[in-house]
Amino acid sequence: MGVINDNISRRKFLSGAFMTLGLGFGLGMLGMRFMQFLSPTIKKQxxxxxxxxxxxxxxxxxxxxxxxxxxxxxxxxxxxxxxxxxxxxxxxxxxxxxxxxxxxxxxxxxxxxxxxxxxxxxxxxxxxxxxxxxxxxxxxxxxxxxxx
Ligand code: FES
Known part of the structure; x- marks a missing residue:
């Protein structure tokens, strides 16, 4: 019983951790793209x-x-x-x-x-x-x- 509960809770923990990391990464990329959109493109002449x-x-x-x-x-x-x-x-x-x-x-x-x-x-x-x-x-x- 204890082994199964440990496996499930570990699986839930890892799943939640990966989802949180993925969401954080996605939001970070979106924010970076938004900042690129707002800032003017400066080409050095x-x-x-x-x-x-x-x-x-x-x-x-x-x-x-x-x-x-x-x-x-x-x-x-x-x-x-x-x-x-x-x-x-x-x-x-x-x-x-x-x-x-x-x-x-x-x-x-x-x-x-x-x-x-x-x-x-x-x-x-x-x-x-x-x-x-x-x-x-x-x-x-x-x-x-x-x-x-
Ligand atoms: S091209 Fe029209 S005045 Fe020069």
Missing amino acids: RFEEILVGSVNDMSGDDAVPMEIAGSKILFLKTDAGLAAFSRKCTDLGCLVGWDKSKEQFICPCHQGVYDKNGKNIAGPPPRPLDRFPVVQKGDNIYVKVKVA
């Missing part, structure tokens, strides 16, 4: 500095077109120094060109106009041209681009 030329290469009044890491860029001296503008129009993404006589970026698609600092001043573009950070080290000019 990496930038790379790419040598694009020397100060002498960029010292003229005209814009210097380049393609860096798949992005079409225009270098230009602005009121605040050398800048690297994306040529992608902020309206629908056509390529802007530089009109030296007017000192403006012109988009041929819908006549969007930007001033020499990249500010949208006429037409449909909703915001200024995007810029890439420019770094000068000695006589060399670098542009910072995102790498995947």
Whole structure:
């Protein structure tokens, strides 16, 4: 009699213990997933500095077109120094060109106009041209681009 009762109570105890452990594990995983859902996904962005030329290469009044890491860029001296503008129009993404006589970026698609600092001043573009950070080290000019 005592052996059977001991077996049953041990079986009940083990069953209850495993159920409690399973439930605890399940609730823990659910809580962890919920916290992942609530917290924003933060991806660390990496930038790379790419040598694009020397100060002498960029010292003229005209814009210097380049393609860096798949992005079409225009270098230009602005009121605040050398800048690297994306040529992608902020309206629908056509390529802007530089009109030296007017000192403006012109988009041929819908006549969007930007001033020499990249500010949208006429037409449909909703915001200024995007810029890439420019770094000068000695006589060399670098542009910072995102790498995947
Ligand atoms: S795409 Fe440039 S103005 Fe529309």
